[in-house]
Amino acid sequence: MKPKLLFFCILLIFTGLLPMSAFAQQNQIPIFVVATFDYPGAGNSTTPLDINERGEIVGYYVDANNVRRGFLRRLNGNFTAIVAPNDTGNYTTAFSINNNQTITGDYFNNADAVYHGFLRRNGVYTQYDGGGAWNGTGILGINDNEDFVGGITDPVAPQRSFVNIGGTQTFINIPGAFESVAYGINNANRAVGFYRDAGLVYHGFIRSANGALTNPVDFPGSSSTNLQGINNRGWIVGRYTDAQGREHGLFRKNASTYVSFDYPNATATSINGINDYGFIVGRYTDAAGRRHGFAAFALAF
Numbered sequence: 535m536k537p538k539l540l541f542f543c544i545l546l547i548f549t550g551l552l553p554m555s556a557f558a559q560q561n562q563i564p565i566f567v568v569a570t571f572d573y574p575g576a577g578n579s580t581t582p583l584d585i586n587e588r589g590e591i592v593g594y595y596v597d598a599n600n601v602r603r604g605f606l607r608r609l610n611g612n613f614t615a616i617v618a619p620n621d622t623g624n625y626t627t628a629f630s631i632n633n634n635q636t637i638t639g640d641y642f643n644n645a646d647a648v649y650h651g652f653l654r655r656n657g658v659y660t661q662y663d664g665g666g667a668w669n670g671t672g673i674l675g676i677n678d679n680e681d682f683v684g685g686i687t688d689p690v691a692p693q694r695s696f697v698n699i700g701g702t703q704t705f706i707n708i709p710g711a712f713e714s715v716a717y718g719i720n721n722a723n724r725a726v727g728f729y730r731d732a733g734l735v736y737h738g739f740i741r742s743a744n745g746a747l748t749n750p751v752d753f754p755g756s757s758s759t760n761l762q763g764i765n766n767r768g769w770i771v772g773r774y775t776d777a778q779g780r781e782h783g784l785f786r787k788n789a790s791t792y793v794s795f796d797y798p799n800a801t802a803t804s805i806n807g808i809n810d811y812g813f814i815v816g817r818y819t820d821a822a823g824r825r826h827g828f829a830a831f832a833l834a835f
Contacts, residue, residue, distance in 0.1 A: 566833070568830060580826055581806075594628060616637060632678050717763060726770055736760055782796055
């Protein structure tokens with residue numbers, strides 16, 4: 535199917551699910567909400583984290599018993615729970631999905647009290663641990679070449695971000711960072727994430743394929759910035775906090791074009807994933823403190 539035709543088919547399907555729209559606060563790039571959703575079940579709190587070109591969405595939900603499970607939401611709205619086989623801690627998160635339908639994430643194993651990363655290919659889970667003295671691994675982003683990024687922690691040390699390209703793991707060392715985590719990587723191996731400085735303030739960073747860093751990357755006027763995802767056009771999404779402590783979604787087309795986005799009537803908003811067609815996914819928090827998922831379209835072409 536031609537890209538433009540596929541694009542309009544996806545748009546029609548999404549808008550058929552929920553005929554509503556909302557705009558970004560800044561009008562240079564409008565963002566239209568096309569669907570909201572929750573993992574089925576009373577009282578579930580839902581957080582989508584990534585979307586691929588098929589319109590498939592992954593993330594996690596927390597039920598009324600505080601059990602955390604990953605999910606896959608297909609374009610038709612059907613959900614599949616994602617639970618790692620060795621999860622004995624009621625805690626699995628699906629962080630990322632590529633166009634090959636490989637899903638990455640982490641889970642907690644009570645037997646060793648450690649978070650382990652995983653890759654789920656065709657329903658088969660492969661565990662991934664950072665190795666060495668570091669334990670506690672999350673795979674938070676993956677591209678179509680199966681290169682991935684994430685974070686690794688030690689029981690007594692801060693989190694460190696890493697990239698794994700072609701099977702070789704490399705830590706991302708950000709000068710002045712107390713801790714860091716990488717959340718997204720595109721097919722050009724350009725990675726994004728965020729770190730905390732010595733004052734424990736969050737800032738975004740961008741890592742090029744050759745390892746060059748751009749940091750800090752902050753939403754203009756923000757008190758903190760988290761970068762969550764990047765597509766193959768180099769468009770970046772995430773969230774930022776303003777001077778009053780309120781959380782907003784962010785869209786970054788390039789170094790000079792930032793857009794702030796709030797889901798209508800939400801107390802907090804985060805944009806967590808973006809595909810090459812400009813479809814984004816994120817979560818908003820209602821007045822009762824419950825999270826809900828949304829899908830939207832950024833008209834940035």
